[in-house]
Amino acid sequence: xxxxxxxxxxxxxxxxxxxxxxxxxxxxxxxxxLGNLRGEVVExxxxxxxxxxxxxxxxxxxxxxxxxxxxxxxxxGSEINIAKVNLFHEAPYPVTTxxxxxxxxxxxxxxxxxxxxxxxxxxxxxxxxxxxxxKSLPKHLKGIAKVDDNGEVSQKGVPFIFPIKEMHQYxxxxxxxxxxxxxxxxxxxxxxxxxxxxxxxxxFDPHYEMEFKGDKRYQTSYTLASLxxxxxxxxxxxxxxxxxxxxxxxxxxxxxxxNAIEVMHQRNDSLLSFTQRIEGVVTALELxxxxxxxxxxxxxxxxxxxxxxxxxxxxxxxxxxxSIKGLQWxxxxxxxxxxxxxxxxxxxxxxxxxxxxxIQGPVWLLGVFATYVMGYFYHKRRQFKDKSSDKFYPPFVIxxxxxxxxxxxxxxSPSKSVVKEIxxxxxxxxxxxxxxxxxxxxxxxxxxxxxxxxxxxxxxxGTDIATLREETDLTERxxxxxxxxxxxxxxxxxxxxGRTIAARIRMAYTESPFSLNPFDELREMSSLNDxxxxxxxxxFLPITSADFTDVLKKIEGINSMEELTKVLENxxxxxxxxxxxxxxxxxxxxx
Amino acid sequence: MYDKELIxxxxxxxxxLNNAKNNIPSKEYIxxxxxxxxxxxxxxxxxxxxxxxxxxxxxxFNSFGANYPHQILVFRALAKTTRGSSxxxxxxxxxxxxxxxxxxxxxxxxxxxxYSDAMTKxxxxxxxxxxxxxxxxxxxxxxxxxxxxxxxxxxxxIEDAKGWEELKSQCLVNxxxxxxxxxxxxxxxxxxxxxxxxxxxxxxxxxxxxxEKLIFHNIKEELSTIFYRPSNDPHPVGxxxxxxxxxxxxxxxxxxxxxxxxxxxxxxxxxxxVDNEVxxxxxxxxxxxxxxxxxxxxxxxxxxxxxxxxx
Numbered sequence: 001x002x003x004x005x006x007x008x009x010x011x012x013x014x015x016x017x018x019x020x021x022x023x024x025x026x027x028x029x030x031x032x033x034l035g036n037l038r039g040e041v042v043e044x045x046x047x048x049x050x051x052x053x054x055x056x057x058x059x060x061x062x063x064x065x066x067x068x069x070x071x072x073x074x075x076x077g078s079e080i081n082i083a084k085v086n087l088f089h090e091a092p093y094p095v096t097t098x099x100x101x102x103x104x105x106x107x108x109x110x111x112x113x114x115x116x117x118x119x120x121x122x123x124x125x126x127x128x129x130x131x132x133x134x135k136s137l138p139k140h141l142k143g144i145a146k147v148d149d150n151g152e153v154s155q156k157g158v159p160f161i162f163p164i165k166e167m168h169q170y171x172x173x174x175x176x177x178x179x180x181x182x183x184x185x186x187x188x189x190x191x192x193x194x195x196x197x198x199x200x201x202x203x204f205d206p207h208y209e210m211e212f213k214g215d216k217r218y219q220t221s222y223t224l225a226s227l228x229x230x231x232x233x234x235x236x237x238x239x240x241x242x243x244x245x246x247x248x249x250x251x252x253x254x255x256x257x258x259n260a261i262e263v264m265h266q267r268n269d270s271l272l273s274f275t276q277r278i279e280g281v282v283t284a285l286e287l288x289x290x291x292x293x294x295x296x297x298x299x300x301x302x303x304x305x306x307x308x309x310x311x312x313x314x315x316x317x318x319x320x321x322x323s324i325k326g327l328q329w330x331x332x333x334x335x336x337x338x339x340x341x342x343x344x345x346x347x348x349x350x351x352x353x354x355x356x357x358x359i360q361g362p363v364w365l366l367g368v369f370a371t372y373v374m375g376y377f378y379h380k381r382r383q384f385k386d387k388s389s390d391k392f393y394p395p396f397v398i399x400x401x402x403x404x405x406x407x408x409x410x411x412x413s414p415s416k417s418v419v420k421e422i423x424x425x426x427x428x429x430x431x432x433x434x435x436x437x438x439x440x441x442x443x444x445x446x447x448x449x450x451x452x453x454x455x456x457x458x459x460x461x462g463t464d465i466a467t468l469r470e471e472t473d474l475t476e477r478x479x480x481x482x483x484x485x486x487x488x489x490x491x492x493x494x495x496x497x498g499r500t501i502a503a504r505i506r507m508a509y510t511e512s513p514f515s516l517n518p519f520d521e522l523r524e525m526s527s528l529n530d531x532x533x534x535x536x537x538x539x540f541l542p543i544t545s546a547d548f549t550d551v552l553k554k555i556e557g558i559n560s561m562e563e564l565t566k567v568l569e570n571x572x573x574x575x576x577x578x579x580x581x582x583x584x585x586x587x588x589x590x591x
Numbered sequence: 592m593y594d595k596e597l598i599x600x601x602x603x604x605x606x607x608l609n610n611a612k613n614n615i616p617s618k619e620y621i622x623x624x625x626x627x628x629x630x631x632x633x634x635x636x637x638x639x640x641x642x643x644x645x646x647x648x649x650x651x652f653n654s655f656g657a658n659y660p661h662q663i664l665v666f667r668a669l670a671k672t673t674r675g676s677s678x679x680x681x682x683x684x685x686x687x688x689x690x691x692x693x694x695x696x697x698x699x700x701x702x703x704x705x706y707s708d709a710m711t712k713x714x715x716x717x718x719x720x721x722x723x724x725x726x727x728x729x730x731x732x733x734x735x736x737x738x739x740x741x742x743x744x745x746x747x748x749i750e751d752a753k754g755w756e757e758l759k760s761q762c763l764v765n766x767x768x769x770x771x772x773x774x775x776x777x778x779x780x781x782x783x784x785x786x787x788x789x790x791x792x793x794x795x796x797x798x799x800x801x802x803e804k805l806i807f808h809n810i811k812e813e814l815s816t817i818f819y820r821p822s823n824d825p826h827p828v829g830x831x832x833x834x835x836x837x838x839x840x841x842x843x844x845x846x847x848x849x850x851x852x853x854x855x856x857x858x859x860x861x862x863x864x865v866d867n868e869v870x871x872x873x874x875x876x877x878x879x880x881x882x883x884x885x886x887x888x889x890x891x892x893x894x895x896x897x898x899x900x901x902x
Contacts, residue, residue, distance in 0.1 A: 098882055
């Protein structure tokens with residue numbers, strides 16, 4: 001490789017006939033005066049004298065090109081590869097044209113591509129276009145980040161290691177990418193690595209996909225908690241603010257409803273006492289003062305109860321009935337979802353023992369719960385650090401997919417204030433966020449701005465690309481590549497290493513419950529059915545049309561002539577049995 | 592901006608040339624006349640065997656510097672086959688070298704030319720003999736079936752008779768068909784034969800239908816020449832073949848025609864590819880000199896003052 005054409009102190013063109021040049025590849029330019037300069041390929045093109053189909057002004061027709069290849073001329077072989085290379089550090093004067101360019105040895109660029117040790121960092125994948133350095137890679141860095149490249153699983157380049165300790169300086173991670181871009185997969189790999197370091201995590205999983213099956217090492221690192229049946233909210237722990245947030249999470253509350261909660265909720269209320277109070281107020285308001293007096297006259301009811309209703313009426317009689325009924329309905333909904341049947345003990349135990357707790361539930365309920373639980377644990381940790389509590393609480397990481405539901409842009413949601421607070425102040429207390437979303441544009445801006453590291457997968461939407469361009473150091477050129485990234489390819493933009501790195505996410509060690517392609521799943525299911533049917537039919541083979549009535553009588557689960565014909569036809573079509581035409585009608589034989 | 596005199600003179604030339612153009616006999620007349628003297632228009636056959644190893648030979652020359660003798664001349668010749676072998680030789684000549692000085696003096700004396708004209712002649716000779724040399728060397732290394740030379744074969748005979756004989760005998764011994772592809776027809780032999788005033792270029796203009804050809808034997812000594820129109824361009828092109836190989840001339844033309852882009856100027860693509868590879872651009876020669884000649888030497892001897900023009 002050689003420097004060609006005009007050069008500047010920042011940028012050179014490199015050309016070679018011998019090899020392909022990869023985008024994002026790091027190259028070393030051996031300039032006699034400037035010494036060895038390091039640069040990154042930012043643009044590649046391949047030039048063939050004939051493919052522009054214009055040689056010396058004449059358009060070359062395809063049949064002429066074809067004849068050339070028939071004559072034995074290797075058209076592809078005369079290709080010239082050209083790359084635009086940006087220098088990492090500005091040179092004092094332009095690079096000498098014609099100087100040699102080569103692939104670096106690993107140690108020469110180590111500071112540019114290795115950001116931490118594999119013991120202390122997160123091994124997330126392989127840095128793209130570093131294949132040339134694999135030979136000179138130290139042994140302990142080989143074979144630790146196998147990637148799937150067109151079905152071939154191996155590590156061919158330098159691993160990408162994210163120095164998680166640096167998060168203390170530059171907290172929070174954002175994971176962006178459209179559906180099918182490898183975002184959830186990337187999140188999985190990220191979580192696997194965090195778990196390896198025994199850092200406790202609070203994972204909100206609205207898709208029920210964050211199970212880590214298939215690798216024993218992770219089995220003890222996480223607890224699965226289903227919202228409503230394993231974990232929930234201890235009602236008596238709620239203060240009035242929490243309760244307003246909870247009730248407001250699924251459907252917004254009106255001013256009078258908030259007022260009603262503030263008036264009616266009392267310290268240490270249990271679910272029972274609170275619902276009874278609401279019910280009582282509803283009954284009292286419905287009966288009204290006159291009604292209650294009538295009840296007294298009949299004297300058929302419990303006088304104590306009547307007295308209680310009267311007290312309630314006196315106390316809360318000014319509240320509008322419709323608001324209280326609205327509250328009653330909202331409370332019922334949460335109760336039915338099981339939110340109040342359990343408490344947060346399982347989560348607390350998990351966090352304290354350094355495990356990751358995966359909380360699964362429908363997204364609306366998860367939002368409600370996350371609001372409560374994030375605030376709860378964040379404040380416990382905060383109290384420990386502020387020395388207002390002696391009880392040790394470990395630092396932890398909060399992880400969620402569909403993060404735009406938790407901290408939406410443009411309108412207020414109960415969870416938003418918590419997420420925002422952690423985004424802005426969590427660093428001090430060692431509480432970090434990992435937020436994944438398909439739509440970075442819908443995520444609150446204050447939160448986006450605090451995500452110091454961003455993993456950007458394939459993104460197609462223009463508005464999202466524009467947001468990413470604003471929020472990262474992705475260049476125009478890189479943004480243009482965003483819609484075409486392969487699933488699993490990612491740009492890592494981080495304040496920690498100060499530039500954008502293209503990488504490919506490594507193979508996950510664990511499996512998602514959704515890893516099976518839905519179409520394969522369908523086929524698998526239908527072939528399962530075929531097998532079952534074949535088993536049923538098998539004892540009666542060969543079957544001719546004359547036998548049908550006989551077979552029908554003996555076979556189970558097939559009830560009509562029509563059905564039997566269909567089953568046999570289907571089985572012969574799928575190759576389980578052979579269909580033959582005989583003078584006496586169809587005959588079905590075993591293979 | 593331009594003075595009137597200049598414009599008037601150009602208009603006059605235009606008028607003269609217009610008259611000359613009007614004096615060219617009609618297409619029909621010329622065709623008839625050509626047929627009378629034994630010319631036979633026919634269409635190029637389409638069936639071409641591409642199971643051959645085709646070699647293209649071309650040379651290139653460029654110079655850097657001021658006027659004679661403060662110049663550096665760079666030569667390059669390339670023989671490249673379609674089967675992937677390529678053989679290139681190159682040379683750098685400076686008229687200030689003693690050896691070159693002597694050569695120029697010799698040419699000047701023999702041909703009665705000024706020194707700078709003698710150098711122009713030297714360039715031609717040098718280019719022709721380098722092309723011949725590279726062709727012979729390439730034949731020995733990698734035997735092609737067909738050779739296309741860039742330009743008329745007669746040129747080689749004129750500039751370097753000895754080298755031409757060597758190449759010719761190599762081709763005949765090894766049964767290699769050789770053809771010279773003539774892009775620019777510069778002869779007047781056909782016009783003379785038809786007793787038409789002017790050059791063949793004018794006479795043959797728009798005479799051919801696309802893919803039509805016309806063969807002449809011995810209008811140049813020892814060579815057969817064929818004129819044909821391979822592309823849509825109304826100017827025909829020509830091809831020379833050895834008289835000994837005249838039986839193969841139709842095959843050669845078919846091959847050349849087949850390999851010529853119809854929208855182009857009429858040259859087989861292979862020669863363009865060879866030309867593209869061998870060409871020494873002014874930019875390239877400048878870069879070479881910048882990198883490999885000391886700055887003071889460059890300044891003292893070669894940089895023309897016109898390079899320092901400011902307006």
